[in-house]
Amino acid sequence: MTSKRSLIRRATAVAAAATAAVVLAACGGNGDGSGSAHDGHGASASPSVSPSASTPAQQGDHNAADAAFARGMVPHHRQAVEMAGLAATRAESAEVKRLAEEVEKAQDPEIKTLSGWLASWGEQVPATGGDHGGHDMSGMMSDEEMKRLAASSGKAFDTAFLQLMVKHHEGAVAMARTEQADGTYRPAKDMAAAIVTSQGAEIARMNALLGRS
Numbered sequence: 563m564t565s566k567r568s569l570i571r572r573a574t575a576v577a578a579a580a581t582a583a584v585v586l587a588a589c590g591g592n593g594d595g596s597g598s599a600h601d602g603h604g605a606s607a608s609p610s611v612s613p614s615a616s617t618p619a620q621q622g623d624h625n626a627a628d629a630a631f632a633r634g635m636v637p638h639h640r641q642a643v644e645m646a647g648l649a650a651t652r653a654e655s656a657e658v659k660r661l662a663e664e665v666e667k668a669q670d671p672e673i674k675t676l677s678g679w680l681a682s683w684g685e686q687v688p689a690t691g692g693d694h695g696g697h698d699m700s701g702m703m704s705d706e707e708m709k710r711l712a713a714s715s716g717k718a719f720d721t722a723f724l725q726l727m728v729k730h731h732e733g734a735v736a737m738a739r740t741e742q743a744d745g746t747y748r749p750a751k752d753m754a755a756a757i758v759t760s761q762g763a764e765i766a767r768m769n770a771l772l773g774r775s
Contacts, residue, residue: 627744639669652719701733
């Protein structure tokens with residue numbers, strides 16, 4: 563009877579020890595698990611973290627070609643808007659005036675968008691005013707060309723405006739095609755595609771007004 567009791571006690575002790583071992587293992591697992599749960603929590607929480615993290619990621623989702631496109635297109639567009647502004651009081655042709663209004667209406671908002679991208683990327687937004695001699699940018703007018711355009715009026719203005727704006731637009735289209743080929747920032751590539759389409763159509767209109775085939 564005694565030996566039976568002793569066996570029961572021993573079995574109970576073994577069971578208790580086994581249970582304790584399981585509990586300890588579970589606790590140890592919890593310790594590790596809390597680490598991995600924390601990692602997992604981090605992973606599962608990553609959606610809540612990623613919005614804050616995704617903002618700079620999205621802002622940074624651009625390359626050197628995107629930055630060059632925005633930096634170049636801001637002053638390029640500004641000059642086109644300045645040229646278009648001259649038409650209201652100097653152009654004779656109603657079609658030239660209408661075209662100038664369309665240029666202003668399309669490109670002014672794009673300047674704001676491009677400037678916003680540059681700011682969000684931590685890039686410098688080109689300063690307004692100053693020298694127009696952007697000879698490194700395709701199609702840009704020199705200060706002298708801008709002065710001659712501003713000094714003209716009537717049919718002389720219309721002809722000069724159309725000739726210079728064709729050259730200006732062709733430069734913008736070339737810059738936009740480079741962005742389409744080399745850029746990675748989707749909104750910039752979309753804007754570049756829109757510029758190729760819209761300014762390409764305006765080049766055709768201006769060439770027609772100039773009597774070019």
